[in-house]
Amino acid sequence: MARALADEPNLQLLEERFDPNDMGYRDIWEALVFTGRRASEVTELRLECASIQRKVPFLWHDQTKVGNLDEAIRIPQRLFERLELRKQRTVERFEDLYGRSPGPKERKLLALFPSPHENPDGTVAITYSIFGDAFRDWLEALDIGAWVPHQARHTLATNLLKNGAGLHHIKQYLGQISIRMAEHYAKVASSEVDDALERVWVSGPGVGRAGFAARLAHRAHDPGRSPGHGDRPRAPQHPDRGRILHLPARRARGRLPVGSTATANVAFTDVDHLIQTVRSGLRKIQYRPHLIAGCLTETGLTIR
Template sequence: MSEATRAPIQLLVNASARERRDRLEILTALLAAPGVEPVYRESVLHWPGDHPVYGWFCRVNGCRAARTNTVDLCHLHRADWRTAKQQPGATRREFLRTAQPKVLDLRLMEPPDCRFCPERPSRHLGLRLCLTHFSRWNKVLFRKRDLTYDEFVALQTEALPGYGDCLVAGCVGRADSPLRLCYVHDERYRNDGRPGGAQRPAGWGGDRVVGREPVEITCTAPDAFRHWCRTARPASRAGTVNLLGLAPLVQAEIRFGLLAHAQKAQRSAWPLWHIQAVANLARLRGVNSVLDLLSDPAALAERERRILRETADELRIVYVTEQEAKEAGFLETEHYGIRYKRRSSHFDFTDVPQRWLRDLLWDRVARRLRSPQAPRSPQHIECGRKACVELGVFLTAVAPGGGHDPTVLTADHMRRFVADHNKRAREGLPSLAIRRDGRPMKVTGYTHRQVFNQARSILRDALETGEAERIGLSREFIIALPTARRSERTRSPFPDPVARALADETNLQLLSDRFDPNDMGYRDIWETLVFTGRRASEVTELRLECTSIHRRVPFLWHDQTKVGNLDEAIRIPQRLYERLEQRKQITIERFEDLYGRSPGPRERTGLALFPSPQKNPDGTVAITYSIFGDAFRDWLEALDIGAWVPHQARHIVSA
């Protein structure tokens, strides 16, 4: 975890008892809202097997067995599919249609009552016998007595008293012996080396009756035994997340994280076993908040770290107010009801060295987010942050006191910054502070213009609102920063040799075979760009039902979101229409591979033509332009025809 990411986490950890109570009250109120499913309010969450987010039934139609951790098939069907796919022409959708349902493994459920003793759990699930009656039946078999099972059942006329609940804090099962542990925890206690030395008397075989023949339990270290009972993980149960034994705030935080995750349209899969692993870790460490677990992310497994980080992002929005976020140096767009696509709500400004400059940036962004015409993309936030970081780092090096006192800054300091940045842009030198993948980025004409214009806009805004006068920042310092003039040339069309290379059938096949091994449709995207002249994002975001024929003329329906035109139609060649129809069939087959059925009419309207392979539970999320752009760039390098971008296809007149 980077320093920038760690700072907001440290703001939330080590909360006082009063703060923890306040947070618990907030989360309790949010979880008690009328639209929240009751399952999110329980200490033991029981999920329906067909729940749309946390369902655990096997994907095979009618199968009620629990799926494995990483796939959507149960263990038995997973083994069957591993064998079936070795056959030529085998498809997963056909396997899902023809596979027969399996029986749920009873070991993943709470054991039923003994058929004779309502207060005791069954030790033998098939016979439904508690430990005592199972021991008695074994003696019948061992002594080879001429007694049938039905006759044995008829002789059992007395219901034995139970032993109470299991002593493990996170267990909902009942004890099946005087040791006061359920069968699962009895086995685990023995495997863990019996901490505390709790044990039954030697020779106790389970057939003594409690209350008539008292059984003495010995324990050499009671504190160690109690600690084991307090931290032992609960028994694995299908469709269940057990939060017993956790602090009330930890329980509420996990439940709220589950609720927030379920409300996202774009989300990754959270198997219940992985969620239970997070709860077990919190129980083992005895934390007061799940945020405490993120203090040392290196000690977490990847699955735990992923769930905890997303939960922390959602909790930070609830726990921290706008003003507290400003004091800590970050901003949450969710405070303004905005969440940008494929972007978290969190924007970190702590890398701006001077507090006064960081506050000017924060105030400007907050005003724009509150306005009715709030920007549609997060670019205005990122560009403003980079501009302030670049200016702030320069002032740290040249201004008195590192530039932290705005009253000492003069026009000469700004002119020196302008001269330095102009030189970096002219000579292609690295930036002072703007980095990519941990390395300083080279200052280009584009970044040079962004730094000047964004910094100038933020400072001028402070001048107009009177904030500059309030903090003592001189007008001369602000107006010394000029507007950057556009110096780059516009993109030109592809030269004929390049255009021929990018349209050559052999090269197009290379794009499909080498740079699109998972058949995401990069060639289809590229040909659509060339034939239609649309923006790349308008093509990657196409929906499944994007083509149609009217009066024998094929049309492509798309959204021109940049200019606000939705559901626009454009005529396309028959060749492109047929290619997109083939892509539609591939997308439908992949849906069937996942769900074992065809998409319904309503589902078809929302499906992406080029679905993303990540965080896309229902197929409605399209791949990003950057994914296609990376493959396109690698393709051009393999063709050795120079550096070009897909956007230049907009300048080509299609044949």
């Protein structure tokens, strides 16, 4: 669906059929896709919102939801050029209305996407509801199901994670104040952490090589062999959360270590989360050695 909403013919459809008065709906949508801003942060942009600093284009905007005003983020050259064209059209409308160019003070107050209703001086920005109505009509014409503009923000965050950006970078770029939302993106991203979880199983007490990591991604399962020695099938994937990491430990009756049930089906957000969970379980076992009596025989290890 994301590709369909970025396809050039479909974008032209939005611009030509659903924006007959040239309000800038396509410009708003492309700005949302490229920057991951909240919809209101784009619709309320001012005329002088884009600039070049040391040959790098930036977008200046207000993140009113989190209290960050006049924030600058880097944007692609393509988006900068599109916003510059929109700026020219907005100035031309002002000139047609007043017969003169806007002064320096007026330019600072002008909306880049001025509202068509009760807005003689051009300082009132288009509302999200106006853009949202045109967006929904566009989706219905494309017949690709329900979508909302805010999903462009989540798509950008997920793509940044896939390409190696850290959660702190996502938080900084998107203007979030809660790391919890950034971690939500990590759960649905097919990131480097997911690849590691797909290849590595952590062996638990009671298996032949307890405590060792076994690479199993390319290892064929032997149908004549019972599962439990590191030959479990790949963990299932879920579209709405991270992969589930199964810990393949053969548990004898009466030998269930503390925490094993809690970690058997856990969607780990990253490697640190995995390490923290394992360490927590090991600390519990350390002070309750009777729980794993007989499980360390094959390893040759002892508890001190």
